[in-house]
Amino acid sequence: MNILLTSVGRRVSLVKFFKEALEGDGYVYSADCDPTAPALYVSDKSFLVPRVNDKDYIPFIIEKCRKENIKLVVPLIDPELPILARERDTFLKEGIIPLVSTYEKVMIGYDKLLTYKYLIENSLPTPKTIYYKDDNDINLNMINFPIIIKPRYGSASIGVQKCEDVQDVEFYARKISEPILQEFLHGDEITIDILCDFEGNPISIVQRKRIKVRGGEVERGITIKDNSLFSLTLKLIMKLKPIGVINIQCFHTLYGFYFTEINPRFGGGYPLTYYAGVNFPKIIIKLIRQEKIEPLLGNYKEGLLMLRYDEGIYISEDNLLR
Amino acid sequence: MNILLTSVGRRVSLVKFFKEALEGDGYVYSADCDPTAPALYVSDKSFLVPRVNDKDYIPFIIEKCRKENIKLVVPLIDPELPILARERDTFLKEGIIPLVSTYEKVMIGYDKLLTYKYLIENSLPTPKTIYYKDDNDINLNMINFPIIIKPRYGSASIGVQKCEDVQDVEFYARKISEPILQEFLHGDEITIDILCDFEGNPISIVQRKRIKVRGGEVERGITIKDNSLFSLTLKLIMKLKPIGVINIQCFHTLYGFYFTEINPRFGGGYPLTYYAGVNFPKIIIKLIRQEKIEPLLGNYKEGLLMLRYDEGIYISEDNLLR
Incomplete structure (x- = not known):
């Protein structure tokens, strides 16, 4: 194949x-x-x-x-x-x-306003989010700062800014396309790598905490296991039923977990999950071959660290693909 | 050793x-x-x-x-x-x-106002640069936009912002410690990896062009050879006489080359120079052993590409250094 x-x-x-x-x-x-x-x-x-x-x-x-x-x-x-x-x-x-996943499900992740709406409707915790437009009469003085401003359809943290006051919001809003405002969360950032079968049933759920981020992507991370986060994730997945690989971001605050992003694709930090013992590519190939899949939920190495550095391919420009 | x-x-x-x-x-x-x-x-x-x-x-x-x-x-x-x-x-x-290098020489690179002054005094091309303080009566309306604002003592592009207008300058100036304003240059960014002996005599000068940057560091680059840039670099080095490794950044514009940074240390993208055939670590060890060094100026592979990706070390948290 x-x-x-x-x-x-x-x-x-x-x-x-x-x-x-x-x-x-x-x-x-x-x-x-x-x-x-x-x-x-x-x-x-x-x-x-x-x-x-x-x-x-x-x-x-x-x-x-x-x-x-x-x-x-x-x-x-x-x-x-x-x-x-x-x-x-x-x-x-x-x-x-x-x-x-299907178009409707993909859009729930791609459009950050839909992500918010979807999570709220399904009683899943997520930071307060509003659409910022000049004409929709938002009273910025009613906001508790700091907050986050980001593009509605963004990826890889591009255009994400922290705002300390009204001046900041007004400044960045001019630079960001379709800006949304989101409650700023204090706490650890956790990414969850999930693999589902082609009917949307979860096969593996792996939690990893971000220790250091570079250019919007995890540079150093560690696998963790938290039961309450596991339950919340399972609730989300059982409802959404995505196809194949999905990557979810959340914050662990004093008040619990808050989901912030749903990316129905391999996360950039998936290699940590792989080395923690969960081989998504192998399972995907088995799924296609209609082989039996062993349940793996929660079955991975905890406390495994990923410490990333730059490696390179060195080739002569004559050998570039054309 | x-x-x-x-x-x-x-x-x-x-x-x-x-x-x-x-x-x-x-x-x-x-x-x-x-x-x-x-x-x-x-x-x-x-x-x-x-x-x-x-x-x-x-x-x-x-x-x-x-x-x-x-x-x-x-x-x-x-x-x-x-x-x-x-x-x-x-x-x-x-x-x-x-x-x-000596403290005075290191500070020429570390303090971006000194870098500017040093290059101007030595008739080397560099973008116009001014120190921005509320109290020094700069008439921002006399500036041709866009410009760059950055911290006087910065590194790895942290805090560097492009300003399109007076509003941008005033906004970012509040967020940056000791901001300086610098002419915005259009053109290719070139990094030069230089190795000198302990008396400041150049042994190797390698030019590489940045194709893609991530978090202030080169992600994709290619070795180039430009004779006029080689002459300018040699002029700078013969004057500065740095010790050991030094890394210089410049822009190649329509009007020629402009030096922007002097970093007297290994550049993050040095591996490209290594694979282009210039082994700085080996030469440094020879210098310490007082062995004879062959001249290497301009002696490297041109058109070699570095295409970087993330590789990782995976270890259990119990095995972290304490």
């Missing part, structure tokens, strides 16, 4: 995990629109693609899957999820499994 | 290069104040130290060097340079070589 990872970027470890999980039975393909994406150069085969928002993107990917006999497509960045999700049926009709 | 790398952080590759360069004749020690610094766990021996601005820092380091027979200390972050430089003689009296 051949597998394609799209928008592969710097996900070198993930490519290696998929190669290893295939055990020689098929190739791992990588795609990116940028020929300098390092993960392109550790895959079995790689190719350049149009940008994800280009109208040719989906036809290009499907044509490649047909030609190369690719059976599974794993998208790795947020902006790609709604695009792939909308075309789920097109892929399925071709006998290709896109590892993505 | 034993070698100590201080504030070692994520410099895993550099530790490996030094280990390899020693060829088994001595150990590479690493120090950091943070037990989760990954490079601590790839060195031959490692220890935790007080913070660099703690009064016990220098005595602690010297005591360790004595006890472990360490002959070379290589500082790796900017805030450490003035502290180590001020104690150069103390180290030298103990028979320990600190790989750092």
Whole structure:
């Protein structure tokens, strides 16, 4: 079985995990629109693609899957999820499994106002959130500072700012597209790596705490186990029923846990979960082969640290993909 | 000969290069104040130290060097340079070589107003720079926007902001300690890795262009060779005469090159220079052993790309350094 990872970027470890999980039975393909994406150069085969928002993107990917006999497509960045999700049926009709939830479920994560609404409606804890528009008469003087301002459709912490006062809000609101205001939470940031089967039933839930962040992504983290967070996560998952991999962010405050983000894709820090003993690529391949999956909930190494550093691929520019 | 790398952080590759360069004749020690610094766990021996601005820092380091027979200390972050430089003689009296320039030279790089003054006085191109204080009557309306605002004593692009108008300047000036305003340059960012002998004579000059930056550090880069930049760099170096390793940043604009930063330490992107064929650790060890050094100026592979990704050390929290 051949597998394609799209928008592969710097996900070198993930490519290696998929190669290893295939055990020689098929190739791992990588795609990116940028020929300098390092993960392109550790895959079995790689190719350049149009940008994800280009109208040719989906036809290009499907044509490649047909030609190369690719059976599974794993998208790795947020902006790609709604695009792939909308075309789920097109892929399925071709006998290709896109590892993505349905469009409605993807949008619950992608649109941060919908995330808030969804969590509130399902009685799950989340920070107070409002849509900030010049014309909707928000009285900023009624806000308890500090607060967070961020773009409604954002990813990787781009454009996220802490505001200390009304002046800050007014300043950043001019720079951010469709800004939302969110209660500032004091506490640890926890990421949860979740794997569900294709019917949305949870197979694995792994909690890891962020110790240090760089460019919006975890640089140092540690696996933890908290029972009440486990219950809350299970409640969310049983309700949402996502397909395949999903990554959830939350804060652990004095008043308990608060969910902040739902990203229905591999989290950038997944390698920590892998080394803690939960091999998502292997389970995904088993799911496709309709093999029996052992339940793994809570079954991982606690207190494992991930300490990240930069490694590199060094190649001559003549050898870049064209 | 034993070698100590201080504030070692994520410099895993550099530790490996030094280990390899020693060829088994001595150990590479690493120090950091943070037990989760990954490079601590790839060195031959490692220890935790007080913070660099703690009064016990220098005595602690010297005591360790004595006890472990360490002959070379290589500082790796900017805030450490003035502290180590001020104690150069103390180290030298103990028979320990600190790989750092004199205090005056270090401050030329550390204080961005001094950098500007130094470059101007030596007829070297640099962007117009002014010190921004409420009380020094700057007429912001006389500025051509955009401009850059940054802290006078900054490092790793922390606090650097682009300002589009007077409002932006006034806003960020309140958030930045001792802000300076700098002409915004359009063009490629080029980093130059330089190695000098202990008398300040240049041994190697390698140019690399930044293709992509993450958290103030190069994520993707390529080696280049430009003769006019080579001449300008040589002029700067022959005047400054730094000791050991120095890293210089510049912009390549339509109007030529402009120097922006002088960092008298290993640049974070040095591994690209290493793979382009210039082994600084090996040359440094030869310099200490008073072996003959072959001239290497301009002698490196052009068009070599560095494509960085995250790699990790995975350890149980019980195994953290204490």
